[in-house]
Amino acid sequence: MKExxxxxxxxxxxxxKVLKAPKRHLETFGNTMVDYRLLAExxxxxxxxxxxxxxMQMFKPQIVMPSAYAKTMLEGFGDxxxxxxxxxxxxxxxxxxxxxxxxxxxxxxxxxxxxxSLEAVAERVVASxxxxxxxxxxxxxxxxxxxxxxxxxxxQLMAQASAGPNIMEMERHRMFELxxxxxxxxxxxxxxxxxxxxxxKSLVPALGKLLxxxxxxxxxxxxxxxxxxx
Numbered sequence: 001m002k003e004x005x006x007x008x009x010x011x012x013x014x015x016x017k018v019l020k021a022p023k024r025h026l027e028t029f030g031n032t033m034v035d036y037r038l039l040a041e042x043x044x045x046x047x048x049x050x051x052x053x054x055x056m057q058m059f060k061p062q063i064v065m066p067s068a069y070a071k072t073m074l075e076g077f078g079d080x081x082x083x084x085x086x087x088x089x090x091x092x093x094x095x096x097x098x099x100x101x102x103x104x105x106x107x108x109x110x111x112x113x114x115x116x117s118l119e120a121v122a123e124r125v126v127a128s129x130x131x132x133x134x135x136x137x138x139x140x141x142x143x144x145x146x147x148x149x150x151x152x153x154x155x156q157l158m159a160q161a162s163a164g165p166n167i168m169e170m171e172r173h174r175m176f177e178l179x180x181x182x183x184x185x186x187x188x189x190x191x192x193x194x195x196x197x198x199x200x201k202s203l204v205p206a207l208g209k210l211l212x213x214x215x216x217x218x219x220x221x222x223x224x225x226x227x228x229x230x
Contacts, residue, residue, distance in 0.1 A: 012142060012149035018157065020126050020139040025162035026100070028169040032058040033105075034136045034158070037125050038151065040144040041118055049114045049121040050144055055105035056151065058158065061098040061166050063175065063183050068215035069097050093178055096167045100159040104151070186214055194220075197227060204228060 026032045038052040114121050122141060129137045142150030170176060179187045193210050197203040208224060211217040217224070 008146055009149050012146055013153045016140065016142045016150040016153045018138065018140050018154060019122055020129055020137070021161075022138050022158070023135040025165045026058050026158060027060060028166045030060050032060075032136060034058060034138055035108075035134055036138045036140060036151065036154070037129065038140045038142055038147060039118060039122055039125065040142050040147055040150075042113075042144045047115060047117065049116060049118050050111060051114055051121065051125065052109070052111045052147065054109040056102050056155065057105055058100065058102045058155065061100050061159075061162070061170075063170070063185055064097040064099045065183070065186065065214050065216070066091070066095045066097055068213060096171075096176060098163055098166060100155070100162075102155050104148075181219070182214075182216060186216075190214070190216070190220070194223070194227070198230075 022034060034056045036052075036054055036056060038054075040050050040052075042048055042050055118141070122139070126139050129139055138154065140150060140154050175183065175185050177184050182190070190210065193203070193207045197207040204227065207227075208217070211220050211224065
């Protein structure tokens, strides 16, 4: 599919409407499989609706260090942005930032053309999905091109709606508690990466990337280079 222009992108976002959202928020401790139906009227065609059916695998939310988030978001900004970065570092223990991601499961994808009005097709599809037992089924109306932008917008809406409940569940499991200034899940991820790199030196670059991703390379610098020199 060709890359969407800025106009196409925002046109698709503006004309995306979720007719039936999943009944539950995204899983906190595992991946979520969302079955979607995306309806769109083909350009320059009257009385026909393209129905795309597929699956989105939404990955479990990952805790992000505020300083790492800030470095990514503020790259190229000036002094005031640097002050904001320092404020984030000073208040990391009070901030909650999650990262979400997804992938489209192509093996479950199909599309068909239905001859009828968009309203009539939408009503039937919503009714059919509502009768099912899947709590993560969704029906979306969007544009025919670029239809993948409509799915991206849907994903963003799902992440926004799920962030609050996900954070509350993580807090109940004390996942934001700090161990030497680092949230426990991130600390565990780093320790697992160090252990793996100690057994397989080809994993050292991935370890370094992980440390930089979480903006904690300086804290582990000596340990990292001892591992490299072994």
